[in-house]
Amino acid sequence: MLLSIWLLLLVARAHAQQHPVTFFTKAEAARIASAVQRYPLLQQSYDQIKKEVDGWIGKDIPVPVPKDEAGGYTHTAHRFNYNLMFNSGVLYNITNDARYAALVKQLLLKYAKLNSTLPKHPKATGSSPGRLFWQALNDANWLVYTAMAYDLTRSAFTAAERKTIEDGAFRPQVEYFTRDLQKWFDKIHNHGVWACAGVGMVGIATDNKEYVDMALYGTAKDGKYGFLAQMEKLYSPDGYYTEGPYYARYAIYPYYIFANALHRAKPELKIFERRNRILQKALLATLQQTNLDGKFFPVNDAIKDKDFTTNELVTAIDIAWDVYGADAGLLAVAKKQNRVLLNSGGAMIAKAIASGQKFPDHYPYASVEYRDGVNGDEGGISFLRNGKGKDLTTLIFKYSSHGLSHGHFDKLNINLFDKGREILTDYGSARFVNVEQKYGGRYLPENDAYASQTIAHNTVVVDETSQFNGHEKLSGRHHSEKLFSSISDSVQVVSAVENNAYKGVQMKRTVYLVQLNRGKKIMVDVFSVRSADEHQYDLPFQYSGQLIATSFKYEAATANMRPMGTKNGYQYLWKEAEARTLDSLVRFTFLNGNTYYTILSVVEDSAQLFFTRTGANDPNFNLRRDPSFIIRKKGKDRLFVNVLDIHGAYDPVSESSSGSASEIKTIKTLRQDDRYTVIAMETGDQLVYICQSNQDTGKHTQHSFRQGSDVFTWTGPFLIRTRPLTTINQQTK
């Protein structure tokens, strides 16, 4: 499907560009028109757009002078207008009804008057102010959609009207981007992708080669910046988007929609083939980074409600189907999106669903690992998965680079999702997107002050200070390193080190997702910190659920509650309870949904334990009230051995509860030295040994040593050996 008919046609007449070409061609529109009534999902998508647009036909649609911040009237109006123009343009080509073109013309002529007069937006903050909107990013959104709308309808305008629109509505915005905001335009960042897509789309729509070249190669046209450089530098070779899945979702729209235009207008670029089909990898990686319910995993800044039914993913999937071919996994997603674009891919997907083609209930989630960095050599992120259908467990382990301005200080962070629910959580971002009363809908101050700090995550905090002292630039220079991993079968493991986040502190974390007898799943988390100096090490578990039981006594704040600290995020945590414990196996059981979870923590020597909840020093009620369980150890070299046991069942409808206590009886660190870590654990009916090599993590290295009366012999960096508790010597690796 990569070489479609129109593509051949376009190659033949490269110098006399036909319009429309950005979204689809006239021929494609005609095919959609004839397909609409045949496929229910296409019909429904068409009806919905038509209903929305038809309500505005013949009306005087406001183009207000920009005034309000995000979520305010003028912001919403301009956002509404660009969607309306684009949809009306699409409908014009499908229906040939001139009223749709007239609607677009009316608005474009108003923008032609407005845009040349615009100063910096009155509510603008920061280094990239917008004109129509408070930030230039939103102006870029406007440009992408509006350029397509123009391309879709320009055949209905007179030459004079075209000139008015091109000079008045588009040129001021393009010049503003490429001159006033040239540094912002020439930047490797999701804003830059939008900016290039906007300028490039105008270039194609207005037959302006200069614009297209700047969009593709940067204002200097040397290829250092621009869309093609963005394709090289924002994705790792595996398609991982360095800012994380929430922004991968956001960026994928301009990547796909502009590539879709280039695919037709400049087929010689072979845009969808570039970099070993990086755009396909990007889409698939973005989908793998969603939870069972389609929500993007909260890595770095992320709105946690966002899922793959968002317009960006509808667009990417429908275009991908067209250019990369059919994919049953995409169909599972498209079914949940419950709408398609009115283009070839959308029609094909609607046809596939109408044909009764089989596809899975959920996207085919798998254990995956993505390298970070342009060359794939800047750490990465692993998603360990176990379980079918709704019983899926996903353990996320992050050892990537910082993730640009949306990154968090959370190297070696873990998160756990189980049965579609968030168990070990990430705060996400502190933001109410587009809710005007909440800081103009922008990132709240608590996003930097709390959500991106290390203590808001599930990784060790040294001396109540965030990694890299909370300096983004410093963090941006480093990344963690993966030591080894194994992501298949019933024992999955990833091990990584981080030696730069805290001066003089070496951190190594190895996490296992293990399936034991009778389908029982546990996570084993071995986190060692080593330093020549004395430190305080806090390992928080942000959990979601209700405290059911603890094995330890604690002192709760009953009549007076104080924050955990004064800075680096600690000031936002109320200290609900604290405990001290000596040489013990600490257990903390909580209930989430229909399942019990117990964190078992080996305390050798002593530790302090805290139950905290966000909300201190939050006079504007900007933060949710989320709990965490923090294990604090002091010393030079300390080892945190934690097991998260997934157990039991609770059903409030039948009022039944079973297995509410963990069956794990003991966990012991048998050995911890430069060469090996050996942990032994007794579950209900199994003895489990975990051995790690601490020096040589080679795949083929053979290890053998005696531990008490046992001899451990194995190949590779780790060994998990289980035995029934009654007999001996049954091995699995």
Added chain:
Amino acid sequence: MLLSIWLLLLVARAHAQQHPVTFFTKAEAARIASAVQRYPLLQQSYDQIKKEVDGWIGKDIPVPVPKDEAGGYTHTAHRFNYNLMFNSGVLYNITNDARYAALVKQLLLKYAKLNSTLPKHPKATGSSPGRLFWQALNDANWLVYTAMAYDLTRSAFTAAERKTIEDGAFRPQVEYFTRDLQKWFDKIHNHGVWACAGVGMVGIATDNKEYVDMALYGTAKDGKYGFLAQMEKLYSPDGYYTEGPYYARYAIYPYYIFANALHRAKPELKIFERRNRILQKALLATLQQTNLDGKFFPVNDAIKDKDFTTNELVTAIDIAWDVYGADAGLLAVAKKQNRVLLNSGGAMIAKAIASGQKFPDHYPYASVEYRDGVNGDEGGISFLRNGKGKDLTTLIFKYSSHGLSHGHFDKLNINLFDKGREILTDYGSARFVNVEQKYGGRYLPENDAYASQTIAHNTVVVDETSQFNGHEKLSGRHHSEKLFSSISDSVQVVSAVENNAYKGVQMKRTVYLVQLNRGKKIMVDVFSVRSADEHQYDLPFQYSGQLIATSFKYEAATANMRPMGTKNGYQYLWKEAEARTLDSLVRFTFLNGNTYYTILSVVEDSAQLFFTRTGANDPNFNLRRDPSFIIRKKGKDRLFVNVLDIHGAYDPVSESSSGSASEIKTIKTLRQDDRYTVIAMETGDQLVYICQSNQDTGKHTQHSFRQGSDVFTWTGPFLIRTRPLTTINQQTK
């Protein structure tokens, strides 16, 4: 369908009782057997039960000596066993496979050995200890199911086996109930219903008239207690169950399952026709007291996760379909239950669904009012509803009697549900049912100490003391009185008074659910308190959502947080913020789901405002962390005029937000005296007047008075008049 074939058969041979008869007859079982393969839902229900039971065929099933509290091993084992025996008995009759009878026999013989030896349960507390379980109620559950299992399989046992079982397994339990626990057995309470059903079911299963008579008429057989008295005294004439919907759900099982047995075994009782078909009314009232998602509204003690897919409602609906006939509303529920009983009603429902019969997406919810009390003269509860499908808004107003031992001190309480979500909330009960670590799965101490206290609700608290000083017996002697109501059309209203909850304080609350222009909905809440003495009046709004904005400045607890008080539930509230305000219209906007809600409160003179959150003095983490907004006024006579405005839309997937600020501009109390209350409100485009008559609330009384330049003339207890803000004089009533 009321006179089914087998009923006629049974009448004919009343003295030679056939078995089975409690759950279904042999003939009915044969019909089910032939229907299973025809109706998918029946097949699926059958397969599920068969799969569960088949796993235990031929196995040695443990009948452990009772030891554990709720949720523990022996508790769960006995609960499991009675379900298993019942299901195996049902399968025996459908399949005629002797192995199912053998399974039941194996267990019954074990119980025959165990039960005669049982002392009081070691974990028993309270006045009605169980033997197999910690409380006798669970023993009654056991008796109901096990007696049916015996009835279903006794034909496969020898006479000697029958004697062993009847004497060993049943008689000790029946005697324990009717002698040792005679007072508990002879009690008008949901426990009593279960106890009577249990003993009566044994009576029918074992042909023991004595048992049946005690079950029907109490141990004295005078009809003062027993099942028939329970039918008279626990439901109001409207079918309202005085303990509230959560317990209505619980009680409906023994009512229906025992009535189902009596229907066959003693057709002359015409049990389903009694008291104008009170059991039908009870079922329909219980269903009307559920939210869009099928969850029972949390009135009095209630586990908030519980919904109508529970076994009790499957049973009641399937039996009701059989005896009261087809009902499309029940079909909507049955579809969500996604299983049916293996009896005639279940088969008919499965058939109706398989036939493609149309039924609504949701149970056909309507505005309804239920009187409380045996004679319907003890106050009641109103459910005002507006909106179709998912846009349903439900306002609950409670002015009932106390609700026995599960009642809360919440007279004149309101709750609001919107679009399926809880907006103005009720804590429900403080309990983790059957979670052993949480106080043995019983009601937590915080249930009495917090959840049932007045401050945990949405009604006025006088002087930080709960209604009736928190004395259940005292509260049980009183009920509120409804003044008037109107529950149709776009203006719905209920008004009620409570003059006993606080000595010397008269409380009157009138709540309106009003639909204004363009479908906009508001709740208007006019709460007057009058006293000869000075008091402190707290009106809490337990809300669910995230604070978005307030019109007032407050001082937040940032670095030190303290409880609101020391007793009557106040000790559990952290004071997150407080404010003082003078003569103003207070606004507090919060976001829940995709909708904004603003509470607007008229403050004349002065008021204090508090934001609180549960969790203080909660060292065992037994409470959720739920927020509330409390309006505090001091004085003798005070009026609380509050409007809850439902507005705007927020979509985190498309990141759009609109209408996040309330369009209500002003609210003024124009008049408040013995005769009239007049409130005026300006919304975006309407002027709304609300007039209430405070003396004569007659339906036909005419009122007329001048207020400023306006003349208000109307008939009945209230008037809502709206005008467009630009023109005048458009009236609606």
